[in-house]
Amino acid sequence: MNRRTLLATAAFAIGLAGAASAQDSTKVGFVFVGPIGDGGWTYEHNQGRLAVEEHFGDAVETVYQESVPEGADAERVLTQMALSGADLIFTTSFGYMDPTLNVAAKFPNVKFEHATGYKRADNVGTYSARFYEGRAVQGHIAGKLTESNIIGYIASYPIPEVIRGINAAYIHAKKVNPDVQFKVIWAYTWFDPAKEADAATALIEQGADVILQHTDSTAPQAAAEKAGNVYTFGQASDMGEYAPMPRVSSIIDNWAPYYIDRVQAVIDSTWESDDTWDGIGAGMVKIGEITDAVPADVKAEALALKEAIANGDYHPFTGPLNKQDGTVWLAEGETADDGTLLGMDFYVEGLTGEIPQ
Known part of the structure; x- marks a missing residue:
């Protein structure tokens, strides 16, 4: 050769x-x-x-x-x-x-x-x-922290995922502070720092001293820091660069274990079409550090609520709960089924304003 x-x-x-x-x-x-x-x-x-x-x-x-x-x-x-x-x-x-x-x-x-x-x-x-589980914890903290009794909420799009979050946060803020009011601004974006900052500023001007968000940037934190004496929560990620104020805690989405598991299934030729909806208990939703800007007793209550949700001892949507128009939704002790939550298109009683169509 x-x-x-x-x-x-x-x-x-x-x-x-x-x-x-x-x-x-x-x-x-x-x-x-x-x-x-x-x-x-x-x-x-x-x-x-x-x-x-x-x-x-x-x-x-x-x-x-x-x-x-x-x-x-x-x-x-x-x-x-x-x-x-x-x-x-x-x-x-x-x-x-x-x-x-x-x-x-x-x-x-x-x-x-x-x-x-x-x-x-x-x-x-x-x-x-199940982001709404984290919203319940945030709502508890927000209801305890607000002095103006006005909590602002920057919403992205009027889909069930976002509506669930608003309802969960409101229910748990109202439980610890019967005088609380929610003001919701629909930003119609997932990520637009300018719009998010404008929404946060508008809510602060309306008296909100706590801001929650279902949008992705840290612009609301920056607006709150500029205003001073306004609390915020990290969304989807820790946003810890704004701790201990204005960011006092966060919801952290933990996708890594799921992604690794599904890639392994493809490698093993065992992948099948499936539907996964996990929360705090499974570790897909985490609660970021609750900073010392939150009083110790409130922090302890929030962590206890988190553990109760994680263990399955408590469901964030537990009756008695009515819909916004006053009709009964959940009776005493009754919990919401996943089908209703997945298609949620209504506010609970006490929230004002209409959900955009």
Whole structure:
């Protein structure tokens, strides 16, 4: 065998080895609605992606696209990821639901996971966290801290996930402070620091001395810090750079264990379309450090509430509870079923204003 033949044979062998290595590596894609540096929702999903890389090493390749608008752009990005060889794609915002289903139908051999949605297919699973459990803890703290008795809430979109959070926070603030009022501003965005700052400023001008949010940036914290004597809570991430004031605690979304588990299922060929909805007990929802800006007795009460929820001893939606119009929703001791919570489109009694359509 001459030198040229030897080189050709070696090159062919190397090519085969490279192809086998590429085939052995599982490719996982992530589609993010905001920038990975938003400090909130997308930041924590990206932390989960990084945990996948660390856990699997060279066995898994991850790719991602950040700041993808919900709609046609999402469908285009998903199609490109599928065509690039992704085995599993996580789509991490409610508005990606239909684009995910549309693309999944064209790529039946690719697995898709959609966060916070409710539509599934043979190759599309859904997952979310029971954020309302964390809102209950925040509501308790907020109701105890407010001196003006006005709590502001920056809401993103009028979908059940957001409405559940408002209701859970209000119920538990009202339990410890019967005089409390909620003022809600709908920002119609998940991530827009300018809009979020404007909403926080408007709520503070209306007398709110506690701000809760279901938007992703730290702009409300910055607005509260500027105003002074206003409490805030981290959303989706710790936002600890604003502790001990104005950020006094947080809800932290912990996606890493779920992402690792689902990637492993793809590697093991055991992945099946499923629906996951976990909370504090399973560790998917965490309560960030409650700072010393919160009185010790209030902190102890909040931690006890957290433990009761985690252990299953207490459900944040436990009757007696009425709907906003006064009709009975839950009788004494009755708890809400998941079906009602997943489709929640009403305020509880005591909340003012209308939910936008």
